[in-house]
Amino acid sequence: xxxxxxxxxxxxxxxxxxxxxxxxxxxxxxxxxxxxxxxxxxxxxxxxxxxxxxxxxxxxxxxxxxxxxxxxxxxxxxxxxxxxxxxxxxxxxxxxxxxxxxxxxxxxxxxxxxxxxxxxxxxxxxxxxxxxxxxxxxxxxxxxxxxxxxxxxxxxxxxxxxxxxxxxxxxxxxxxx
Amino acid sequence: xxxxxxxxxxxxxxxxxxxxxxxxxxxxxxxxxxxxxxxxxxxxxxxxxxxxxxxxxxxxxxxxxxxxxxxxxxxxxxxxxxxxxxxxxxxxxxxxxxxxxxxxxxxxxxxxxxxxxxxxxxxxxxxxxxxxxxxxxxxxxxxxxxxxxxxxxxxxxxxxxxxxxxxxxxxxxxxxxxxxxxxxxxxxxxxxxxxxxxxxxxxxxxxxxxxxxxxxxxxxxxxxxxxxxxxxxxxxxxxxxxxxxxxxxxxxxxxxxxxxxxxxxxxxxxxxxxxxxxxxxxxxxxxxxxxxxxxxxxxxxxxxxxxxxxxxxxxxxxxxxxxxxxxxxxxxxxxxxxxxxxxxxxxxxxxxxxxxxxxxxxxxxxxxxxxxxxxxxxxxxxxxxxxxxxxxxxxxxxxxxxxxxxxxxxxxxxxxxxxxxxxxxxxxxxxxxxxxxxxxxxxxxx
Numbered sequence: 001x002x003x004x005x006x007x008x009x010x011x012x013x014x015x016x017x018x019x020x021x022x023x024x025x026x027x028x029x030x031x032x033x034x035x036x037x038x039x040x041x042x043x044x045x046x047x048x049x050x051x052x053x054x055x056x057x058x059x060x061x062x063x064x065x066x067x068x069x070x071x072x073x074x075x076x077x078x079x080x081x082x083x084x085x086x087x088x089x090x091x092x093x094x095x096x097x098x099x100x101x102x103x104x105x106x107x108x109x110x111x112x113x114x115x116x117x118x119x120x121x122x123x124x125x126x127x128x129x130x131x132x133x134x135x136x137x138x139x140x141x142x143x144x145x146x147x148x149x150x151x152x153x154x155x156x157x158x159x160x161x162x163x164x165x166x167x168x169x170x171x172x173x174x175x176x177x
Numbered sequence: 178x179x180x181x182x183x184x185x186x187x188x189x190x191x192x193x194x195x196x197x198x199x200x201x202x203x204x205x206x207x208x209x210x211x212x213x214x215x216x217x218x219x220x221x222x223x224x225x226x227x228x229x230x231x232x233x234x235x236x237x238x239x240x241x242x243x244x245x246x247x248x249x250x251x252x253x254x255x256x257x258x259x260x261x262x263x264x265x266x267x268x269x270x271x272x273x274x275x276x277x278x279x280x281x282x283x284x285x286x287x288x289x290x291x292x293x294x295x296x297x298x299x300x301x302x303x304x305x306x307x308x309x310x311x312x313x314x315x316x317x318x319x320x321x322x323x324x325x326x327x328x329x330x331x332x333x334x335x336x337x338x339x340x341x342x343x344x345x346x347x348x349x350x351x352x353x354x355x356x357x358x359x360x361x362x363x364x365x366x367x368x369x370x371x372x373x374x375x376x377x378x379x380x381x382x383x384x385x386x387x388x389x390x391x392x393x394x395x396x397x398x399x400x401x402x403x404x405x406x407x408x409x410x411x412x413x414x415x416x417x418x419x420x421x422x423x424x425x426x427x428x429x430x431x432x433x434x435x436x437x438x439x440x441x442x443x444x445x446x447x448x449x450x451x452x453x454x455x456x457x458x459x460x461x462x463x464x465x466x467x468x469x470x471x472x473x474x475x476x477x478x479x480x481x482x483x484x485x486x487x488x489x490x491x492x493x494x495x496x497x498x499x500x501x502x503x504x505x506x507x508x509x510x511x512x513x514x515x516x517x518x519x520x521x522x523x524x525x526x527x528x529x530x531x532x533x534x535x536x537x538x539x540x541x542x543x544x545x546x547x548x549x550x551x552x553x554x555x556x557x558x559x560x561x562x563x564x565x566x567x568x569x570x571x572x573x574x575x576x577x578x579x580x581x582x583x584x585x586x587x588x589x590x591x592x593x594x595x596x597x598x599x600x601x602x603x604x605x606x607x608x609x610x611x612x613x614x615x616x617x618x619x620x621x622x623x
Contacts, residue, residue, distance in 0.1 A: 056540065087501040099497045 005175050007033075008158060009136055010167040012145040015041045021165035022147065023047045028161060033148045036140035055124075059117045066112025070105040136173070150175075181465050183603035187595065194592025201585020205270035216263040264337040265573045270582040271336040272572035275327050277586035279424065280448075280564045281594045282320035283441075287449025288313040289380055290413055290442075291480075296383065296406035301617040302476055305468050307609045308602060309456050311387060313449070314380050315601035316594050321373040324424070328369055332362040338572050341430040353430050360427055368423055372416040379409040391611040399613055417442055429571040432510045434495050441567075443488035447529075448560045450480045451553045456598065458546045465607055471544040472623040478543030481556060485533040489526070514566060517575040521562045528559030561587065 012018040018041065025032060032048055035041075045053075075094045078084045078101070086097045094101070122128065140146045147167075152158045155172075162170055210216040292310040295303045331338050340346045341353045341360045353360065383402055390398035418438025426437050434440075454477040460466045499507045514522045532555050542548040569577045609615060 060538070088503055099493075099500050102493060102497065 006155075006172045007175055008149045008152065008155075008162070009171040009173060010147045010149070010162040010165075011137070011169040011171070012147070012166060013143065013168050014166075015145065017166040018145045018147070019043060019047055021162070021167065024165050025147070025149070025161070030149055030158070030161075031151055033150045035148070036135045036137075036146040038141055038143060038145070041145070055117060055121060058120050059113050062116040062120075063109045063113035065116075066109040067105055069112065070101070070108035073108075074101045074104055137171075179465070179607075180605070181460060181463075181599070181603045181607055183599055184463075187599050191592040191596035191599075194588045194595070196592075198585045198587075198589025198592060201581045202270065202274060202589060205273060205580075205582030205585060209267050209270050210263060211267075213259045213263050216266050217259065219266060262576075265576050268337055268572045269576060269578075270586075271327070271338055272568055273582035273586040275324075275338060275572075276561075276565050276568045276583070277590040278320065278323050278327060279568070280561050280587075281316065281590040282324050283445035283564070284448045284452050284594070285314055285316040285320050286376065286417070287442075287445035287447070288453060289317060289376065289449075290410070290417075290446060291449055291453065292383070293379070293406040293409050293413065296402050297410055299403065299614065301614045302473065302621045304609055304612045304615045304618040305466070305621075306453060306457060306473060306477075307387060307612065308605055308607050309460065309466070310453055311384050311605070312598045312602035313452055313456060314384075316597045317380050318377050319593065319597055320590075321377065325366075325369055325373060328366060328424070332366055338568075339427060339430075341427060350430075356430065360430060365423060365427075368419065372420050375409075375412050375416060379405060379412070383409075387609055387612075388605055391606065391609060393611055396613050398611075414442075417445075425567050428568060429510065431506060434499070434507075434510075436491060436495055440488070440491040440495055443484060443491050444560050444563050447481060447484035447488055447556060450477060450484060451556045453477060454481065454549050455553045455557075456602075458550055460602070460607075461546070468608065468619050470622065472621055473618075474546065474549055475540075475543045475623055478537055478549050478552075481549070481552060482533060482537040482543070485529060485537075485556065489530040492526075492529075510570075513570045513574075518566055518570055518577065521566055521577075521579075525559055525562045525566060528555050529563060532559075 010021070012021060015037070018035070018037070022032060022035065022044065026047065026049060035044060035048065037044070071094075078086070078097070079092060079094050083090075083092045086100050089097070091097060135141065135146070136148070137144065137146060147162075149158065159170055210219055288310055292307070292314060294300075295307070295310075327338075330336065331342060334342065337343060341356070342362050347353045347357065382405055386398040386402040386405075390396070390402070421438045421441035425441060426433065454474065457466060457469050457477070458474065461469055496511060499511055502508075533552050536548060536552045536555075537543055565579075565583075612618075
């Protein structure tokens with residue numbers, strides 16, 4: 001009770017055990033603040049109850065932007081600004097010359113979708129160059145899994161539950177003010 | 178686990194399809210012209226009903242300048258052209274039969290390739306679908322034999338699908354003459370027999386080992402199946418490519434494309450995967466295959482999506498290079514298709530690429546049976562039109578029409594396909610219980 005303003009870090013050494021533990025904790029109505037893992041654990045987002053990612057929607061939008069940019073760019077360069085005779089067919093029409101532009105349309109769609117999606121992901125995850133790592137213990141980048149719980153009613157009860165779910169180590173840390 | 182029971186409804190449905198198909202095909206063959214006069218009458222009838230500009234078409238048809246009277250006393254050039262026209266009209270029911278026969282045979286062959294890939298890669302997700310795939314590949318033998326029969330009848334000059342089989346044509350054609358070492362009827366049929374024998378032998382042994390594995394104590398049959406599957410894939414990719422030159426590309430003996438084999442492969446592969454998904458969803462809706470969950474359907478959906486794009490990639494690679502270089506002997510192929518086959522040519526692109534792309538792009542939609550069935554039907558129609566576009570322009574020229582012959586041929590082969598496939602599925606347990614990966618497949622989730 002006296003340690004109510006401490007953060008609990010439970011450390012696991014197996015992803016299957018971790019998955020079961022997270023399920024168990026959520027069943028007992030604990031709010032899991034964050035889970036640190038060395039690799040993406042399959043199905044963890046579902047058992048943590050995280051809301052569905054919207055990155056696919058942004059990717060689709062970025063792809064559409066890329067396609068539009070490609071069309072406008074090729075139309076300006078090859079048809080309007082400096083009309084080109086494409087494949088011996090000097091029609092000077094975008095639609096009639098489209099087969100020649102399809103590879104560029106495709107590439108820019110992919111290019112925009114991929115790069116803007118990565119940038120969006122970095123912004124959304126608050127990642128930038130030279131940022132200090134947030135993981136509490138370095139071994140979560142090696143072979144350990146860490147579950148962080150901020151709010152709980154009874155420390156001893158939580159500890160008992162964590163031990164039961166297979167945590168190999170439980171660390172208490174002061175909350176940063 | 179209960180076996181699938183071949184229900185009377187499915188049997189009756191397939192038999193009705195076959196009977197209607199045979200009636201329609203008989204009508205198609207009987208109404209084909211048997212002489213020059215009839216052919217001219219058919220064209221004239223058709224055009225008189227239309228508006229004034231039909232006269233232009235008629236004149237082009239006739240190639241005889243400013244009159245369109247069909248008297249026989251005109252020049253020999255006129256008669257040659259008339260004979261050409263007659264052959265095209267006589268070809269129409271044959272070509273309709275051939276397109277449908279080839280299409281359903283290729284569904285089965287594409288499924289066999291998919292099945293062999295699952296076996297050779299020892300896939301963990303798919304074993305619950307093996308019996309469905311084995312059911313679909315059961316059609317391979319009858320399907321191949323029918324195609325072979327049509328090729329044989331072409332060899333006996335019952336039709337003019339393959340103009341290089343006609344010695345009168347070859348006599349005046351330097352290009353075909355140069356290819357005669359490869360394109361001659363005995364060697365052609367010998368090759369066809371060789372491909373069919375190889376494919377059907379693999380299918381026979383793989384099915385045998387698959388059934389034997391159910392009762393085996395060790396995994397010896399699984400290993401055997403792995404080995405013959407890997408060997409089959411090597412054999413398949415060579416023979417499939419040659420099959421596409423022989424059975425499809427040689428209809429246009431002057432034209433050639435180096436990636437044609439891949440293009441045909443992509444078409445049969447996506448059709449095959451689609452039919453696996455449709456059959457599995459049908460069986461699920463009847464209360465069978467309860468172990469096939471939405472993750473399996475999701476995976477098949479991903480394949481349908483991916484291979485549709487792969488097909489478009491190959492189609493476009495072939496099209497763009499030929500369009501860009503504009504070499505007369507190559508580009509005629511696409512000029513015929515764009516001018517005379519505008520609607521099927523471009524609608525095929527929408528059906529095979531744009532609609533599957535947009536419908537199946539969302540990950541969640543691939544888990545919904547309704548979307549898979551809808552897209553599946555679109556893909557099946559689209560790839561039928563794809564095969565149609567491969568065969569028809571050279572076989573019947575601008576005299577194409579999706580009419581009684583075409584629909585009947587499709588119905589007949591669809592009926593036969595459904596009958597053979599569901600009959601075969603009913604013969605064995607629905608899951609390969611002895612497969613070492615069956616547990617992984619049952620628990621598969623995404």
